[in-house]
Amino acid sequence: MNRRSGLAALLAALSPLLLAGASPAEAQSRGRPSQQPPAQQAPPPSQGQEKTFPLGASWSAVLLNGKPVSDRRATFQVDTNLRGTGFSGCNTFSAAAYPLRQQGFAVGPLALTKRNCDKGVMEFERAFLLALRGARNFDIVDGRLVIKGAAGEVRFDRGI
Numbered sequence: 050m051n052r053r054s055g056l057a058a059l060l061a062a063l064s065p066l067l068l069a070g071a072s073p074a075e076a077q078s079r080g081r082p083s084q085q086p087p088a089q090q091a092p093p094p095s096q097g098q099e100k101t102f103p104l105g106a107s108w109s110a111v112l113l114n115g116k117p118v119s120d121r122r123a124t125f126q127v128d129t130n131l132r133g134t135g136f137s138g139c140n141t142f143s144a145a146a147y148p149l150r151q152q153g154f155a156v157g158p159l160a161l162t163k164r165n166c167d168k169g170v171m172e173f174e175r176a177f178l179l180a181l182r183g184a185r186n187f188d189i190v191d192g193r194l195v196i197k198g199a200a201g202e203v204r205f206d207r208g209i
Contacts, residue, residue: 100189102148104129108194108205113177115202121173124208125181125194133181138174139166144182154187154196177203 110123125135133146133156145157159182166174183200194205 099150100152100187102127102154102187103189103194104131104148106194107208109208110177110203111193111206112204113173113180113201118173121170123173123177125196125203125205126208137161137177139170140164140174142178148187152186152188154184156182156184158182176201 104127107124107126110118110121110125112118113123121138123136123138125133127133127146127148131145131147132143134143135141140162142159142161144159147155147157149155159178161178165171180198180201180203181196183198184196185198186196188195188197190204192207194207196203196205
């Protein structure tokens with residue numbers, strides 16, 4: 050008899066949880082108020098269609114924080130294993146790179162070679178790598194890859 054009373058106590062304790070999965074009408078018909086929050090409306094569809102990050106494509110930087118990158122060569126590519134690699138003006142680099150939902154983008158810690166170049170190249174490289182590392186979003190605008198973040202914006206043309 051002790052087992053049955055223990056089972057009855059357990060069912061009594063669990064019944065509000067079991068009823069929480071019921072629809073509001075079912076919960077009220079059983080004499081219990083609904084445990085579910087009121088239904089919220091789905092967010093309105095976005096104006097533009099969400100874009101897919103172009104994995105495996107090679108990109109060459111053309112603008113860094115609004116300034117042309119014509120005299121510097123900087124590249125970027127994200128492969129299907131989500132590994133970002135490229136050349137930053139003086140050194141080569143690699144990092145985990147994650148395209149996220151709603152055109153989000155994240156870049157992990159960078160690993161790079163340790164070549165030394167002249168001061169102007171090193172300043173460009175630092176700004177370029179900071180912009181990549183601080184990336185939060187990506188977009189494809191007129192065939193160009195745009196990576197934006199707190200540390201700046203880089204625009205890329207499709208590479209060879």
